[in-house]
Amino acid sequence: MCCAGITLFGVALALAPAQAEYGDVVFNKRSQKEGMRPVVFSHWFHRIRFRCKVCHDELGFKMRAGANDVRMADVANGKFCGLCHNGRIAWGAERCDLCHSGRPGLESRIHGGNQTLGPGRW
């Protein structure tokens, strides 16, 4: 009985709801229309390496999901993500799948869990 309980508990945990990491942002204004997976941008991954001000001041990313019109041509020309994703500071734009890693069909917004569940413009 005890073993069955532990097994069932394991099964239940495996079925726990999936939840994106806090601050994960999906960019899908253009990606999927152009035949690519949506981009997943993880704040946690980036803030270990860069302070907020690098992207939100030096690079000019607006602090509002959906407010940044990022095109691959800009990235290739060293703007937005391209200031770092150039093969020198971070991987280059030719490593498509590392950024275009989202599930097809995702909408552009902050997906991370633990939001305040307010009406929200995130």
Place this chain on the structure above:
Amino acid sequence: MRSALGGLGPQYGIWLLLAALLLFAQTPIAADFAMRWLPLAKDGIHDPKNPALRLLQEPGEALSRLPKDAVGVGNQVNWVEALDQGRINPRTNILPETKIRVLDTDILLNLRGGTPIVRFPHRQHTLWLDCSNCHEHLFKSQAGANKFSMQRILQGEQCGVCHGAVAFPLTRCGRCHNTPQKSPPGVAVPGS
């Protein structure tokens, strides 16, 4: 021995237990029990079919080494402590000409509200952010010139641009409302 479920038999007990566990599994509490940080392939937004997924760093691998915040709060990492303890040293700039500005002044807000006073620390904010990220479009630099509203903050404006989205969530009331109301009677204080 009779089952505790009043003669239904042990086999029904197992099914009831399974049903209860399945219901429990749908709650966020179960997600916390299951794993403090979900693997990328199970987070619901990364495509598990993407072959490049295994090259990306897993949140658990990176975040489990940093000072912890409560389970279920933000990334479950205390990011300010991570900086203060030197556990991470994220770059402050890419362009050499960028001026790094850190201000060490606390501002008291909400001085006459029904909730505790907010002691806003510039230091912790400017370690991460530049002045221009908040001034002057979100907040005027002049003391008393800003009209704060929890309603607007909860809608993702003012402090809510970050808190509730990328910085610790608005459910942690006491982290901002951290100082008891004790303004001396009759003393004029700037509007909060």
